[in-house]
Amino acid sequence: MSILNVNKINPVGGGSTITIAGIASVTGSISGNGSGLTTLNASNLSSGTVPSARLGSGTASSSTFLAGDSTFKTVTGTTINNNADNRVITGSGTANTLEAESTLTYNGTNLTISNGNLVIGTAGKGIDFGATANSTATGVSMSHETLDDYEEGNWTPFFYAWIGGGVPATHDIQYGKYTKVGRKVHIVFDLKGDRGNMGGSYINVGGLPFAHLGSNAGWVPIPWSEYVGGENSTSSTRGHGLEFGGGATVHAWLTGYTSGAGGSGYTTGYLSTSYMSNGSHTRIRGSGSYLTDA
Numbered sequence: 001m002s003i004l005n006v007n008k009i010n011p012v013g014g015g016s017t018i019t020i021a022g023i024a025s026v027t028g029s030i031s032g033n034g035s036g037l038t039t040l041n042a043s044n045l046s047s048g049t050v051p052s053a054r055l056g057s058g059t060a061s062s063s064t065f066l067a068g069d070s071t072f073k074t075v076t077g078t079t080i081n082n083n084a085d086n087r088v089i090t091g092s093g094t095a096n097t098l099e100a101e102s103t104l105t106y107n108g109t110n111l112t113i114s115n116g117n118l119v120i121g122t123a124g125k126g127i128d129f130g131a132t133a134n135s136t137a138t139g140v141s142m143s144h145e146t147l148d149d150y151e152e153g154n155w156t157p158f159f160y161a162w163i164g165g166g167v168p169a170t171h172d173i174q175y176g177k178y179t180k181v182g183r184k185v186h187i188v189f190d191l192k193g194d195r196g197n198m199g200g201s202y203i204n205v206g207g208l209p210f211a212h213l214g215s216n217a218g219w220v221p222i223p224w225s226e227y228v229g230g231e232n233s234t235s236s237t238r239g240h241g242l243e244f245g246g247g248a249t250v251h252a253w254l255t256g257y258t259s260g261a262g263g264s265g266y267t268t269g270y271l272s273t274s275y276m277s278n279g280s281h282t283r284i285r286g287s288g289s290y291l292t293d294a
Contacts, residue, residue, distance in 0.1 A: 161200025220288025227277035
C-alpha cells in the first residue's frame with residue numbers, strides 16, 4: 001500500500017480544472033466557493049445534511065413544505081364541521097372546509113339515510129341486485145335484475161268500444177289507484193257507466209296509467225260485476241276479467257264466458273258492447289297486475 005499526502009494541488013499552466021482519476025472517496029473538506037462544482041451527483045451524498053436555504057426559497061419550518069416549484073409553502077389545515085363517528089364527509093362549497101353528514105352514515109357494513117330519500121338521478125339506473133343468486137330452474141332465463149322504477153298514484157278508467165265505438169255518454173264511477181314496481185303495474189279499479197249510444201265491436205277499459213307490454217301482458221280477474229251480460233240483464237256471461245294484450249296497448253279487453261243457445265254451454269272470449277247495460281249501468285270492480293313495455 002502506498003500513501004500520498006498532498007497539502008496543495010495547483011492546476012498546471014494556470015488552468016482552473018483539477019482531474020483526479022480513480023478516486024473513490026475524499027475524506028475531509030473541500031474549501032472554496034464551489035462555483036466550479038457543476039456535475040456532482042447528489043445521489044452519492046450518503047451522510048450529512050443540506051441546509052434548507054440550499055433547497056428552495058421561502059421559510060422552512062415545521063408548518064411548511066417544499067413544493068415542486070422549489071418554494072416553501074405553508075400547510076393549510078382542513079376543517080370538518082359536525083364531525084362524528086361514521087358520518088359520511090361531503091364538500092361544503094367553502095375552501096378547506098368539509099361537512100360531516102349527520103343523516104348519512106356508514107358503519108363499515110350498512111349505509112344509513114335517516115332523513116330524506118335516495119334519489120336515482122338518471123333514467124334506467126337503479127338498485128342492482130346482481131350479487132343475489134339467479135334462478136337455476138330449467139327453462140328460466142334471467143333478463144333484468146336492476147330495480148329502476150317505483151311510482152304510485154291515481155288513474156281514471158273508462159269504458160271504451162274497440163273499433164270506432166267511442167266512449168259511453170255517462171260514467172257514474174271512475175275510481176283507480178296504481179303502484180308501479182319496475183315493469184309491473186298493480187291496479188285497483190271501480191268503474192260504472194251506461195252504454196248509451198256507444199257502438200263498436202268489443203268492450204275495452206281505457207285510461208291505463210302505463211301502456212302494457214302487448215300480447216300476454218297480464219290478465220286481471222273481476223270478482224265484482226253488475227249488469228254485464230247475464231248478471232242482472234238478459235244475456236248470460238260469467239268469469240269476467242281484463243285481458244292485457246293485442247290491439248291498443250293503452251286499453252284492456254273485457255272478457256268473460258258467454259252462453260250458447262238456450263243457455264247451454266259457455267265459451268270464453270271478448271265481450272261485445274251488446275253485453276253492456278243500457279239504462280241499468282254496468283259496473284266492474286277488481287284489482288290485479290300487468291307488465292309494461294318499459
